[in-house]
Amino acid sequence: MDDPYEGGGIVLGKIEDILNWGRSKSNWYLHFGLACCAIEFMAMNASHFDFMRFGTIPRTSPRQADFIMITGTVTFKMAERIKILYEQMAEPKYVISVGSCSNCGGPYWEHGYHVLKGVDKIIPVDVYIPGCPPRPEAFQEGMIKLQKKINEQAIFNKRKRLKKEQSDDNK
Numbered sequence: 001m002d003d004p005y006e007g008g009g010i011v012l013g014k015i016e017d018i019l020n021w022g023r024s025k026s027n028w029y030l031h032f033g034l035a036c037c038a039i040e041f042m043a044m045n046a047s048h049f050d051f052m053r054f055g056t057i058p059r060t061s062p063r064q065a066d067f068i069m070i071t072g073t074v075t076f077k078m079a080e081r082i083k084i085l086y087e088q089m090a091e092p093k094y095v096i097s098v099g100s101c102s103n104c105g106g107p108y109w110e111h112g113y114h115v116l117k118g119v120d121k122i123i124p125v126d127v128y129i130p131g132c133p134p135r136p137e138a139f140q141e142g143m144i145k146l147q148k149k150i151n152e153q154a155i156f157n158k159r160k161r162l163k164k165e166q167s168d169d170n171k
């Protein structure tokens, strides 16, 4: 992908690179705004920052979402709902945790008896975005980090590994 064939408009690359390039640049996301961080999220989606130029499309259903953004304070009451929504997403799926509250409990880390001290206690997080609240530029950096992660994933090797694990289980 980094070495275009000179002159003819031909790009040479591994299938895995091409698939990953497509996957990383066309992510649909389930937005989960929980508190004040979600206001920054709205700004990021507005015309000035234009999040869609990353190839990201908001979805309201977990079934068509590639990743979920947890944006705000995760109370125990909402934690259960977040876990259900995550489980309803199809593989491969990713999680971006936005802001101090979602990362570690934020201002509620000590006395917030009702707040989960990090969404990673219930679902795996791929990218953490720091801040209280993070600016829209920080969201964009988080998205670039997720794209890099997807770009580096080994699709075929992963399938081989899963097949091997399945055959080992059947022995």
Ligand code: SF4
Residues within 6 Å of the ligand: 035, 036, 037, 038, 071, 072, 073, 099, 100, 101, 102, 106, 107, 131, 132, 133, 134
């Ligand atoms: S991290 Fe700060 S801005 Fe974001 S939801 Fe928590 S208190 Fe609000």
